[in-house]
Amino acid sequence: MHNIREIASNFDFRADFVHAHGYGSGHINDTYCAWFDQAGLRVRYVIQRVNHNVFKKPVDLMENVKRVTDFSLAQLLEAGNPEARRRTLTVIPANDGKPYAFDRDGSVWRAYPFIERARGYDELETNEQAYQAARAFGAFQNLAAGLTGPRLHETIPNFHNTPKRLEALQAAIAENAAGRKSEVAAEIDFVLARAADCSRVTDLIASGEIPERVTHNDTKLNNVLLDDVTAEGVCVIDLDTTMPGSALYDFGDMVRTAAPTTREDDTDLAKLDICLDRFEALVRGYLSTATFLNTAERANLAFAGVLLTLECGIRFLTDYLQGDVYFKIKRPTHNLDRCRNQFAYVAAQEKKMARLEEIVGRY
Numbered sequence: 001m002h003n004i005r006e007i008a009s010n011f012d013f014r015a016d017f018v019h020a021h022g023y024g025s026g027h028i029n030d031t032y033c034a035w036f037d038q039a040g041l042r043v044r045y046v047i048q049r050v051n052h053n054v055f056k057k058p059v060d061l062m063e064n065v066k067r068v069t070d071f072s073l074a075q076l077l078e079a080g081n082p083e084a085r086r087r088t089l090t091v092i093p094a095n096d097g098k099p100y101a102f103d104r105d106g107s108v109w110r111a112y113p114f115i116e117r118a119r120g121y122d123e124l125e126t127n128e129q130a131y132q133a134a135r136a137f138g139a140f141q142n143l144a145a146g147l148t149g150p151r152l153h154e155t156i157p158n159f160h161n162t163p164k165r166l167e168a169l170q171a172a173i174a175e176n177a178a179g180r181k182s183e184v185a186a187e188i189d190f191v192l193a194r195a196a197d198c199s200r201v202t203d204l205i206a207s208g209e210i211p212e213r214v215t216h217n218d219t220k221l222n223n224v225l226l227d228d229v230t231a232e233g234v235c236v237i238d239l240d241t242t243m244p245g246s247a248l249y250d251f252g253d254m255v256r257t258a259a260p261t262t263r264e265d266d267t268d269l270a271k272l273d274i275c276l277d278r279f280e281a282l283v284r285g286y287l288s289t290a291t292f293l294n295t296a297e298r299a300n301l302a303f304a305g306v307l308l309t310l311e312c313g314i315r316f317l318t319d320y321l322q323g324d325v326y327f328k329i330k331r332p333t334h335n336l337d338r339c340r341n342q343f344a345y346v347a348a349q350e351k352k353m354a355r356l357e358e359i360v361g362r363y
């Protein structure tokens with residue numbers, strides 16, 4: 001636990017710090033919910049330490065976040081949205097006016113208003129939630145398409161370059177830093193059997209058939225907050241990887257996180273499957289707002305789920321082999337459990353591919 005009272009004193013909150021506690025289930029940043037007394041009213045904010053092991057240039061990252069959130073707020077205000085500041089993250093300025101502050105150790109911190117009466121889900125409860133989440137991410141892409149000015153910084157170069165992720169896995173296998181290689185022979189074989197799949201989307205991007213767009217790149221279900229009452233997608237969060245990418249990465253990661261019958265780290269693989277109703281709700285929701293997709297993008301929507309799940313499994317496996325240096329873990333086998341879960345989910349999607357294609361075709 002960091003000293004959040006001290007961190008908070010670097011930001012222009014116009015409120016008195018009361019207390020803070022760790023919050024959320026993100027795998028990357030250190031997130032706190034901090035309560036303040038604002039002229040007699042209890043209000044809360046999110047205060048986060050940007051993980052600089054993952055994001056090597058946190059100041060560039062915050063420049064992206066500031067640009068995207070300012071643009072988003074301007075659009076909402078122009079449209080007369082009565083709760084514009086609940087519909088987008090907004091950055092609380094530091095005392096020096098910057099959108100971040102450093103702590104004594106040189107870490108970058110930021111603060112956002114806490115989006116109230118809405119929640120992110122690690123696991124869905126209804127098809128309506130899937131529909132709304134996908135609609136919100138599609139709308140986010142639509143909004144991002146209007147962003148003018150220079151290209152956003154690539155906060156993690158080659159983030160969704162699956163062939164590069166495969167190369168990183170091969171290097172981790174060769175290095176065997178944590179001595180775990182012999183435990184994962186079956187998982188390595190699983191990936192190698194699908195090596196050709198890894199380059200399908202990057203090839204389509206290289207040939208120009210799939211365009212570069214500004215995408216979110218981490219459309220995991222808990223990165224969109226859904227209204228507690230209406231389930232409507234209120235606010236897209238976790239903008240650290242919003243940068244040039246492919247729309248397929250965003251749709252694929254929704255399928256990865258919103259359509260399986262279990263959580264990402266569930267070890268009971270016998271009950272793991274893809275829920276076709278959820279998948280259909282995602283397609284319907286996403287296509288209702290992502291109206292800009294071209295033919296090649298539409299033709300690869302079902303495959304995108306397989307690709308992003310495979311890629312994420314590759315990343316968990318790489319991290320397991322490297323000794324858990326990237327993702328936060330809660331148990332020694334956490335990354336291996338996640339990897340096995342992702343690969344089982346890849347297999348489940350492959351098995352139902354004809355049904356998935358048929359659903360996309362219907363829309």
Ligand code: ADP
Nearest residue numbers: 024026027028029046112113114115120222238
């Ligand atoms: P990570 O990169 O570690 O996933 P996130 O930015 O996604 O970090 O934040 C972690 C969690 O904190 C989110 O999944 C969400 O539950 C919660 N969260 C983040 N920002 C807000 C906010 N402004 N309002 C409410 N909850 C938030």
Ligand code: GN1
Nearest residue numbers: 025026027028218220223238241312
């Ligand atoms: C991380 O930050 P979070 O928990 O929303 C990761 C994603 C992975 C996801 C797997 C910057 O997302 O790429 O798909 O874990 N984010 C980063 O659950 O690496």
Ligand code: MG
Nearest residue numbers: 026222223238
């Ligand atoms: Mg997150």
